Amino acid sequence: MRKIRGLIDHLLAVTGLPREQVEAFADKGTLMPTGRDLGPDGDGRAQVEAGVWKYDAVIRLQRYAGDGPTLMAVVLGWLADADPDRDGLVDPELDVAINDAHTCDVEIACEFEERLVIREDPQGPVAFDGRHWSMALPDISVADAVSGMRGQRG
Template identity: 50%
Template structure:
């Protein structure tokens, strides 16, 4: 749901549309259990869902809104392989306002790291939700050969 929240925040910031005119919710959610060991933590599941954004009485340019959403997705959600493209529905209210609904399929990894005071019990330990740190090698020793 973090991606949906971030996208809504971006729409509000960039368009000036009033928060009172925007509602967002998760639809068709599915939790895929993974339990994948990531070294310093665990990917416990992947959340797949449709993020639905309803914008009411908007006078913002609809084409510009779609470009804004598309640009954000391409810049901030690089793991979109296999996900559907966004869907949009619009209803014209009058000569100056439109109701717009945008549905975006998202997929988010849910990772946990060890924490003695964490709220989650898993595999006999306490954990908290957080991105798992990744160790990056700064050099490689003991290898022969070259890169071709």
């Protein structure tokens, strides 16, 4: 639930709302097993994408007194920066309930996908493929050069 936490932290920082006025939860989650080998991490430990968790994040801001269009732009800006690969995900939805002349309650619903990556760990709680693993962020090494390939240039 890194993405929902990230969006909540960002909204709290930007809006200045106290934490007591923000409620959030994940709804309608789907687990999609992948079992994709990600190769070794920097320490040589095996890592696997066990699956992908797709869920609806629901965030409620109570007694919000800020500007509506600014709030919408803040959400879209965070998504562009923190979750740029949103192909196939439903666009965020907002529902607003006016409280009085100065405040409203805002519900933001946003669909997220998060990779569930595990790294080999003899003490880990996850049993997979006859070994034990712990949850981890993927550690992917990017090649900076390629050698030994032959072919034609186009």
